[in-house]
Amino acid sequence: MARLPGTPVATEPYRLVGATLLDGTLGDPVPDAEIEVDHGRIVYAGPRRRRDLAGVRVIDVAGGHLMPGFVDAHVHLSMSTWDPVETQRAWFPEEHVVAALGNLRSTVDAGVTTARDLSGLTPGYRSRIAAGDVVGPRLHLAIAMLSPTGGHADPVLANGSLPLWAERATTPGWAVVDTVDEVVKAVRALVRTGADVVKVCASGGMSSPHDDPSDRGLPEEHVAAIVAEMGGRQGQPVAAHAQNDEGARAAVLGGVASIEHGYELSDQTIALMLDRGTVLVPTLSTLLRRGAGEDDPASARRTNARESIRRAIAAGVPVALGTDAGIHVHGRNLTEIGHLVRAGLSPLAAVHAGTLAGARLLRLDDQLGSLQAGKLADFTVTAVDPLARPDALAEPDAIRLVAQGGRVMKDLDALG
Ligand SMILES: [Zn+2]
Structure with missing residues (x-):
């Protein structure tokens, strides 16, 4: 449980x-x-x-x-869109905490009473919310994400130095793993720190120093090792960041509970997800956010991504609502409902994706997700x-x- x-x-x-x-x-x-x-x-x-x-x-x-209460299955509450990143570099540690507290409050104000933070937030927030000292959603935490050296989770710069956010982190914000032994050790360390879910990078992604969405992430063998490790621990699920099809397929075959993003799913991978009951968390709010305009170089990717998600929804892949808030602005999480409707869900099914389906993905549906x-x-x-x-x-x-x-x-x- x-x-x-x-x-x-x-x-x-x-x-x-x-x-x-x-x-x-x-x-x-x-x-x-x-x-x-x-x-x-x-x-x-x-x-x-x-x-x-x-x-x-x-x-x-x-x-x-x-x-x-809604469930947002993909947020980053430690990331703020309040100030430009350059300004945030000058923040003192307490300014980061105050910003996170504001993000927690605005998430609840948006109607989200449970959220899954897929890297960045530390367990102290979960404890203070449970104690009633701080207003925030019920939290499931990944704490860090796993990728190979040079992959999406690796912040180390080419000269070996770390960006400031990684230097000031009180718990590891990333875990770089290249062998099965390293995978198992990293997962055990995350569970020790208090992870409820493991997030694995099954493909590259945006805004990491050495890779892009077309790059490889952890192979199927490593994903399967994580799933096996977590299988014996309170039934915690594994979530895969997967932007390209090869990575998504490796993650599904490795046994993850959800594909996050899923921007380039082939029909074969969609069939595999249907077969395995893998949930799709499309994060359309971030994909389609203002500022990432149709005329930018990524716009062809956006069009393909929308089409990928439409095909998955039309095929009947189970969907849970997730926004990637932290990139998308906090406090407007239900923007995703309208996006899901345009991607092919009925409004009632979109509400279901944001409630009971989310609770089911977090394995909390015996307690939450429906009235x-x-x-x-x-x-x-x-x-x-x-x-x-x-x-x-x-x-x-x-x-x-x-x-x-x-x-x-x-x-x-x-x-x-
Ligand atoms: Zn994310």
């Missing part, structure tokens, strides 16, 4: 009534619905009950849409109908109410 990242819970019972309920499954929306919350858990979810429950407070959210009796009361109430206007969810003001374990974390209408 995967580790459940905690948050404090509300102890007082209450009922939330009147909203249209989209429960995170692919079931039909329920108009004029009700959920009842007690000790942080849902004890009832369904049509509004026409009876009073003595002593249970009623919160009226008529006109809103009630959904589970059903017995689960933790992580929920959002939006002012817009996500089925009619999926793009409007991107605006933080559209997200009116957010709760974790029944505890209200954002409340624009002063209902709580």
Whole structure:
């Protein structure tokens, strides 16, 4: 069982009534619905009950849409888009911490109550959120990512020096591995530090010093060694950064739970993913973000990438929502919902990708991801109908109410 990242819970019972309920499954929306919350858990979810429950407070959210708290399966909360990177180089360590705290808060304000940080964030944040000292999503952490020497995770510059971010890291932000022994040792060290998930670079990527997306990453044999190592440990999944098809195929054959990006998937690799149940996390918010304009040299790559994701979705590959926020701006995570709809998911399926499918990928779906009796009361109430206007969810003001374990974390209408 995967580790459940905690948050404090509300102890007082209450009922939330009147909203249209989209429960995170692919079931039909329920108009004029009700959920009842007690000790942080849902004890009832369904049509509004026409009876009073003595002593249970009623919160009226008529006109809103009630959904589970969203799961963003791919973020980098230690990376900030607040200031240009050159300015950030001059930051003191505490400025990085303050920036990360702001990123955590804006992620919750965007309706994301659980997030998977795929390298960069350290376990202290997870602990402080669990203790209630800091507002932030429940966190699953990769801590660092694995690549070969000179690959996507290797920050060492040609002259052997390190960039500043790598020098100031309190835990290793990367792990360079070239043999099976090194792979196993790196994975064990990450688990010791507190990793919930291992992120492997199965291809090259952008903005690393020595490679690009067409380059190779770790081979299938090394991916399989990671999957075998993690298989015996609380069932933690392995996520593969894979931008080219060869890397994605090696990762799928090696047994990863998810392909992150998947910008150049061949039909054969898509068939393999269907066969193995491999989840795709398309990170379209980063691919299609403003500033990376259609006229830039990467635009042919963008067009191909959108087409790759459309084909995977049309074939029926399971999708979980992930934004790569940290490159995409924090706090607008639900931008991805509109992108997923344009890539071929129905709006209801896009909400499902951002809720129950994400929780399933994190192996937390027995606790999170849908609004059903017995689960933790992580929920959002939006002012817009996500089925009619999926793009409007991107605006933080559209997200009116957010709760974790029944505890209200954002409340624009002063209902709580
Ligand atoms: Zn990423």
